[in-house]
Amino acid sequence: MGDRRRRSMAMQMAQYQARMEIEDAELFNAEVELFNSFMQSEHNGESSHRGSVTGRSYVQRDREECHDRMMKDYFIERPRFHAHDFRRRFRMRRELFESILNAVVNHDQYFERRVDATGRQGLSPHQKLTSAFRMLANGCSADSTDEYCRLAESTAIENLKRFCKAIEGIYGATYLRNPNRADLKRLLRKAEKRGFPGMIGSLDCMHWEWKNCPTGWAGQFKGRHDKPTIVLEAVASYDTWIWHAFFGAPGSNNDINVLWSSPLFDNVVNGWAPEFRYKVNGNRYELGYYLTDGIYPSWSTFVKSFSHPDSAKKKLYSQRQESYRKDVERAFGILQARWAIVRGPARFWQSEDLHSIMMTCIILHNMIVEDEYIEIEEDSDEDVDDDQPTHARAIARDVEYLAPTTYETRQDRVTLSEYMRRLNRIQAPQCHDTLRKDLVEHVWRREDLFEQIHRF
Template sequence: MKILWWLHWSFDHIQRQLPRYRGSIPGRAPNLNRNRERGHALLYADYFSNTPLFKPDKFRRRFRMARHVFNRIREGVVAHDPYFECKTDALGKLGFSSYQKCTAAIRMLAYGIPDDLVDEYVRMSETTCLMSMYKFCQAVIEVFGPEYLRQPTAADTERLLATNAARGFSGMLASIDFFARLAEGHSPPVNFEINGHQYNKGYYLADGIYPQWSTFMKTISKLQDEKRKRFAQMQESARKDVERAFGVLQSRWGIVRNPALSWDETKLWEMMTACVIMPT
């Protein structure tokens, strides 16, 4: 009985010591010859050559962006992370190209499909497809995040205030980024007057699930007269801007609208943020 227990413990111990992602090992041939060079050649001929098989409309539909935008993103992630460089493996064989790795990542994000539905076309293993998507999202955030997720400037604030005032909500900042800065006390100054009262901080439209903070303007639940009904209607209409924007995001990036039980919180944040940064 003790011997069986020891054998079982030894097997579990050895299994835990094995690397989760196994790369090329010198002296051992790969189990499957995927012909990665031909995979790159076909992909390049299909979409990236001077006379590609598929025209720009097909590229935009399948990659969710124009070809020149894809190339800008690809060049940015290659310069940022050596993982996307085309290198030789332990056997001296040329590795996967940045086109293959970025295409695998984009396809998984665009269609919300698992890695084993991408590997046949790009000639990469499921593990490599998944790792490419993880690293692609991280690189997009680190390279393009400072430009496209920057904090709003005073000019941005004035433009939003003017737009929202025209809709009947003076002093309203309809952005969660603005609210984060507001909660930390770093929001740009916002001065407006309502019913003779002066205010120096903006507010954020919210529904009933949020706490009773002065920076939240909630809808009216008990609609007793036409005035309150009109306010609730206008408030809910303006609040739906975020829902509409998220609907556009879902229509472009399938991974956003699919179940996400298999992802941890960090990976979910990275994928969502990368989709927000990239064009829709």
């Protein structure tokens, strides 16, 4: 009985060992097959598990080769493409681009070039900024920058958002500022030359279509074009510099509704804005004004044209006012032509991202204006050669010297009564009518004086 039991246990042990050998052989064959499959997929340029995340493929983008090619194209001493090609594709001169690149890299470590875990060089700052500029300037999708800049779609979107935040943080205080004392002196001097003393700029609104507006908000943001839009209220001067930018109002609002939400006159009612005085037709005024169209209210800080001028004086005044009011329209046109992303429908989902992109485009626009706009000094007798090549977009000519304007800056404590007094002074319709009548007479006398000068 004991021998039979021992033989049975030995037989079971032998069968168990045989099964284990078979399983080990099958496991070894499976590992060999998996290894062969992995080597074959590596040879074909694809990973067997399709990337670090299931369902994603790994693409060998050759970041180093892309960086070297980009440097040879634009950023070496003798690049493949000349300065005018760089200006057309990046919307600015190379010197300005490189100064922005250095500032952004110092501001955010995200744009530095790093070495990954495998010892390979990561994306360079030139690749990241070129991708962001291509998306802003051409209005293209994030995926389209992969071919030249070698940024995947998700990386390009993250890169654009980080770039816009960096631009706002570095340059926002300078290029989104209100006019300071020196700026006001220059603007008022130019306004006096154009026949509108006291004019600070032109005011108007622009709509940006929001393609990916959430369905629950679509009714609020739909305007006259039956598509969701976001409104930009802006003030622009003669050189198309944008001094005031208020963005974010739903497209269902008209210009008056946007004005009531805008911080346009906050500095004035709080007593923080520089005060100045000027005379028109012998009358004295203490508040500057903006040129607007007919929809805006009749305030002392707005000057509108006549919808039906019934005299030669009013016709001449309306022609001049409508001509100079086009400064803000030109600024909108240049902004959309220069940065195509704000011309086409916005494809981002968050309104905060759209605000950041719009502010970045305005900052870069003002930087280009400052870098390229040429203005002839008042005391310069040098003539400008129209045939001479220049990077300037526009040239201001025939600027005459005017007496400096006196300023008084006060930062007193604002009480409720003082606040209401300043607000009522801004919104005074009687002052609006008086100022417009004086401007009509001033423009007429000025035109008559010019005709007499040219006649002799």
